[in-house]
Amino acid sequence: MADKKETSQFPSEVIDLPSGGAVYPTDSTLSSGKIEIKYMTAKEEDILTSQNLIKKGLVIEKLLDSLILTKGVKSEDLVIGDKNAVMVAARILAYGPEYACEVTNPNTGENLTHTFNIADCPFIKLPKDVDGNNFDFELPVSKQKITFKLLTGKDERMINEELDKIRKLGAQVIPELTTRLRYLITSVDGETKQNVINSFVENMLSKDSLSLRQEITKVTPDIDLSQEIDIEGDTVKVDIPMTVNFFWPDTES
Numbered sequence: 695m696a697d698k699k700e701t702s703q704f705p706s707e708v709i710d711l712p713s714g715g716a717v718y719p720t721d722s723t724l725s726s727g728k729i730e731i732k733y734m735t736a737k738e739e740d741i742l743t744s745q746n747l748i749k750k751g752l753v754i755e756k757l758l759d760s761l762i763l764t765k766g767v768k769s770e771d772l773v774i775g776d777k778n779a780v781m782v783a784a785r786i787l788a789y790g791p792e793y794a795c796e797v798t799n800p801n802t803g804e805n806l807t808h809t810f811n812i813a814d815c816p817f818i819k820l821p822k823d824v825d826g827n828n829f830d831f832e833l834p835v836s837k838q839k840i841t842f843k844l845l846t847g848k849d850e851r852m853i854n855e856e857l858d859k860i861r862k863l864g865a866q867v868i869p870e871l872t873t874r875l876r877y878l879i880t881s882v883d884g885e886t887k888q889n890v891i892n893s894f895v896e897n898m899l900s901k902d903s904l905s906l907r908q909e910i911t912k913v914t915p916d917i918d919l920s921q922e923i924d925i926e927g928d929t930v931k932v933d934i935p936m937t938v939n940f941f942w943p944d945t946e947s
Contacts, residue, residue: 704732706763709783711776712817712915717827717844723764724771729780730763734788742941751854754781755847757941770847773827775818775916777847782812782917785940795939797932799925808923810934818916828880831909833902838894841881842906844914849877872896875903878910 708730715727738760747753758769758777761784769777785793791813796805827843845853853873860868875895880886882894898906919934 704735706730706732707783707787709780710817711772712779712917713773713776713820713844714915716820716824717773717915719826722771723767724776729767729772729776731758731761731780731784731787732763734761734784738788755851758784768847770851773844773846773915774850775844775914778919779817779917782815782919786813788941793934793940795935795937797923797935800930800932801925801928806925808932810921810923812919812934814921815934816918818914818918820915821913824913829909829913831906833899834905835899835902838883838902840879840883840894840906842878842910843880844910845874845877853877871903875906 708728711724711727711729713727715725718724738757741747741757741760742753744753744756747756755769758780762769762780769780772780791811792809793812794807794809797808798805829842829844830839831842832839856873857868857870872895875898876888876892879891879895882891885891919936920931921934922929922931
């Protein structure tokens with residue numbers, strides 16, 4: 695974090711994004727690789743406790759939209775890894791870097807409480823040669839050449855809305871993987887028509903699908919929410935769970 699300053703009556707900080715801004719259009723303010731957010735207030739705590747927003751699954755989006763000060767930017771404009779980084783930064787500014795939560799010992803399966811310092815979570819950065827949200831990949835089995843993009847918050851919202859409609863229809867199989875791939879893939883052998891992409895996704899070989907998902911993970915910028923901790927003399931790596939206490943730390947003294 696850097697460049698602490700005052701915006702209106704609220705203190706704010708300009709924070710770095712894991713993507714470095716390379717995945718955004720050059721005319722976007724996000725292409726600078728930075729975003730300005732304000733410190734949380736009681737107003738944002740009202741958002742966090744809104745049962746209506748909780749029920750709709752919109753709490754984090756509304757919270758981040760309330761905190762983002764960069765003109766013309768909403769949380770749904772961010773690629774998912776950048777959005778995660780903003781969420782972590784907002785929590786640090788609000789309550790500090792210490793985050794106590796329950797984790798599972800991967801060696802024994804036992805649960806224990808551990809306090810993480812989330813300020814120590816490093817960025818997973820983009821490969822250096824990336825220029826824009828457009829990635830090329832040749833599938834190992836079919837040898838077809840595809841392009842894909844990193845999903846934004848808006849893409850995630852559209853995917854979830856589409857899947858919710860399917861669930862409401864009582865479908866026995868919810869096509870989560872293929873729906874996500876339809877949004878990720880932008881062309882197949884140079885063809886960008888959506889009906890061509892849809893047909894391709896439905897018939898993609900499993901090995902090609904796995905390889906593509908591995909490649910997407912490889913190039914996706916994010917914040918690494920895993921840390922090594924000491925448990926009874928053993929050093930183990932655990933994922934930091936994002937529980938309700940992430941934005942509501944224990945208020946007991």
